[in-house]
Amino acid sequence: xxxxxxxxxxxxxxxxxxxxxxxxxxxxxxxxxxxxxxxxxxxxxxxxxxxxxxxxxxxxxxxxxxxxxxxxxxxxxxxxxxxxxxxxxxxxxxxxxxxxxxxxxxxxxxxxxxxxxxxxxxxxxxxxxxxxxxxxxxxxxxxxxxxxxxxxxxxxxxxxx
Numbered sequence: 001x002x003x004x005x006x007x008x009x010x011x012x013x014x015x016x017x018x019x020x021x022x023x024x025x026x027x028x029x030x031x032x033x034x035x036x037x038x039x040x041x042x043x044x045x046x047x048x049x050x051x052x053x054x055x056x057x058x059x060x061x062x063x064x065x066x067x068x069x070x071x072x073x074x075x076x077x078x079x080x081x082x083x084x085x086x087x088x089x090x091x092x093x094x095x096x097x098x099x100x101x102x103x104x105x106x107x108x109x110x111x112x113x114x115x116x117x118x119x120x121x122x123x124x125x126x127x128x129x130x131x132x133x134x135x136x137x138x139x140x141x142x143x144x145x146x147x148x149x150x151x152x153x154x155x156x157x158x159x160x161x
Contacts, residue, residue, distance in 0.1 A: 001116065002026040002045045006036035006062070007078070008054055012101070016049070016078075019105050025112075033057030037065055040073055047112060052079040052090065060093050067094035074115045078103065 003020060007013040008031045020027045028045070030036050033054035040048055040062075048066075050059040057065075063075050075097075077090045082100040090098045096118075097111050 001047065001112075002028070003047045003049060003112075004036065004039055004043075004045045005029045006033065006048070006050045006054055006059060007031065008051065016105075016108070019108075023109060031055070033059060033062045037062045040066055040071065041069060045073065047115060048073050048075045049078050049108075050075060050095075052077055052081050052086070060090060063090075063094045074118070076108075076111060076115070078108070 001024075003025050005013060005016055005020075005027055007016065007029065010031075013029055013031070017027045017029055028039065028043075030039055031054075034056040036048070036050065036054065036059075037057060039045070048063075050062060052059040054062070059077060059079065063077075066073060066075070075095045077095045077098045078101065079086075079090075079099075080101045081087075081090075087098045087100075096115055099108060099111065
């Protein structure tokens with residue numbers, strides 16, 4: 001699972017990044033909201049963990065822009081903004097979850113697990129391989145060969161046709 005972390009505090013970012021990598025996740029890290037938006041729009045990732053108070057463009061605006069673009073990328077806000085109104089605003093802007101700092105790393109992992117179980121774009125990206133008998137197929141494996149597999153439909157082209 002590939003995660004984008006948008007966090008401008010280096011100490012927090014390294015703690016989160018290191019912990020996620022130790023658990024087997026691939027983590028890319030940006031420190032600016034504009035970088036985060038650009039990354040999410042033009043790169044593949046399975047989850048976006050966003051601080052709300054980012055330089056360049058705040059996390060709330062990043063998520064609103066993502067949702068306006070049609071992106072269904074799962075988003076966890078991880079921020080020091082702890083008022084109920086802040087949480088409601090974050091969730092209504094398009095966040096799938098909202099965690100307040102300081103936090104327990106085990107809780108973050110649990111919330112990532114919960115989001116990865118939800119149907120939709122997140123699980124489509126998580127289940128990016130197919131195994132039939134002893135054969136494994138990657139989405140797009142047949143691209144350029146007249147047929148194309150799709151992670152969205154979870155189906156393979158007829159290989160015996």
